[in-house]
Amino acid sequence: MSAYIIEGGSKLYGSVRVHGAKNSALPILAACILTNGECVIDDCPPLRDVEGTVRILRRLGATAVRDGDTLAVKASALAKNDIPDSLMREMRSSVIFLGALTARYGSARLSYPGGCELGPRPIDLHLAGLRSLGAKIVESGGGIECSAPDGLRGCDISLSIPSVGATENIMLAATAAKGRTRIFNPAREPEIVDLQNFLTAMGAEVRGAGGSIIEIEGGKPLHGARHRVIPDRIVAATYMAAVASAGGAVSIENVRPADIASVSAVLREAGVDIRESQNRIEVASEGRLKSVRPIKTQGYPGFPTDAQSIVMSVMASAQGTTMFVENIFESRYRHAGELIRMGADIRVEGRVAVVSGVKRLYGANVSATDLRGGAGLVVAALGAEGETAVGDIEFIERGYCGLDESLAGLGARISKR
Numbered sequence: 001m002s003a004y005i006i007e008g009g010s011k012l013y014g015s016v017r018v019h020g021a022k023n024s025a026l027p028i029l030a031a032c033i034l035t036n037g038e039c040v041i042d043d044c045p046p047l048r049d050v051e052g053t054v055r056i057l058r059r060l061g062a063t064a065v066r067d068g069d070t071l072a073v074k075a076s077a078l079a080k081n082d083i084p085d086s087l088m089r090e091m092r093s094s095v096i097f098l099g100a101l102t103a104r105y106g107s108a109r110l111s112y113p114g115g116c117e118l119g120p121r122p123i124d125l126h127l128a129g130l131r132s133l134g135a136k137i138v139e140s141g142g143g144i145e146c147s148a149p150d151g152l153r154g155c156d157i158s159l160s161i162p163s164v165g166a167t168e169n170i171m172l173a174a175t176a177a178k179g180r181t182r183i184f185n186p187a188r189e190p191e192i193v194d195l196q197n198f199l200t201a202m203g204a205e206v207r208g209a210g211g212s213i214i215e216i217e218g219g220k221p222l223h224g225a226r227h228r229v230i231p232d233r234i235v236a237a238t239y240m241a242a243v244a245s246a247g248g249a250v251s252i253e254n255v256r257p258a259d260i261a262s263v264s265a266v267l268r269e270a271g272v273d274i275r276e277s278q279n280r281i282e283v284a285s286e287g288r289l290k291s292v293r294p295i296k297t298q299g300y301p302g303f304p305t306d307a308q309s310i311v312m313s314v315m316a317s318a319q320g321t322t323m324f325v326e327n328i329f330e331s332r333y334r335h336a337g338e339l340i341r342m343g344a345d346i347r348v349e350g351r352v353a354v355v356s357g358v359k360r361l362y363g364a365n366v367s368a369t370d371l372r373g374g375a376g377l378v379v380a381a382l383g384a385e386g387e388t389a390v391g392d393i394e395f396i397e398r399g400y401c402g403l404d405e406s407l408a409g410l411g412a413r414i415s416k417r
């Protein structure tokens, strides 16, 4: 396992470009198997989780050729409809292939997905959605067999929780279902809209993403398409938090400010200067920040759970007390224990974390416990006094491409060991 060594206290200056969104790229790559035609995906960076998805595509018999951040996928000769346990364990989002494979083949065999560090993450809504579309699902010995011998049929599906993954799985399967599918209470995340845009470019009839009902007219012939993945809003939020923590002035390029308005609002309230234009956010921060009103994680457009740890690292050294309420995942405060090693004053009780800002954090040996928690530790280390070693950065590399190089380009003292 590798580590980032960060000497805190250097202010950040310059500009940094945000890469394509991991959470968009994964379902879009799964959607590539819906057609024989070639799909070209731009701004699809070689993140660990993207490369894991590419391994699954290749195992299924698709070709995937990378040229920089562009990935060309052709699934004309799909040979398999099952994904072995070893690949499924690499990341939880591999479950997205259930809907895509069932749409393409009428059947799929997967094991339960791995990659979960955030407490129990059931997939009951994914399975119930596919069953409503007419799929038969048998779960046994850690495996899931999904088949639709008579084809999938469009129907109305109401999600009790607006699950991102379940919404995507149902959208993918519904493109092959006969007739119209309506998803009520779907996730409204920008990544869902991105998936709709890609499916539409492939010839599917999908509308309503981003709103309260998504409609899919199934059974349209799908063809290859070219698509640019939207910028990663959580990576953008990470750079904003990095400037808030270390101080300085940075221009963040290739970002859609509306996608992270809830994070900008919190950082502004804390005293960070944020200026937005069409594809850019300019962030400047100096002096000690102040605490903010309670931060409650919610589905989009609320405050994203993926930014909770990142902003907690900022509030750990702000003046005053900030309360966090984690409403999406049960155990998403493991980074708090690591921040405490750096001198933070944080009390966690169930879904609530109370962060009393200390004057400064100190360098320490800490470990990433999950992707965003790890990014939060990097943010904290940039503003801390002395040297921090953030271990287990493989978690961070699941969703950030060259984070150390980008931060070093802004003047951070960071190296990889």
Ligand code: UD1
Residues within 6 Å of the ligand: 022, 023, 024, 026, 092, 093, 120, 121, 122, 123, 124, 125, 126, 127, 161, 162, 163, 164, 165, 166, 187, 305, 306, 328, 329, 330
């Ligand atoms: C996606 C994102 C992840 C983000 C999360 C919430 C990807 C690859 N990952 O994860 O970065 O943190 O959305 O914004 O896009 N749930 C059930 N049953 C289900 C499905 C979900 O109870 O069948 C629950 C989960 O346990 C969780 C909540 O619903 O408490 C939200 O999960 P969901 O939106 O499905 O998250 P993911 O799609 O896994």
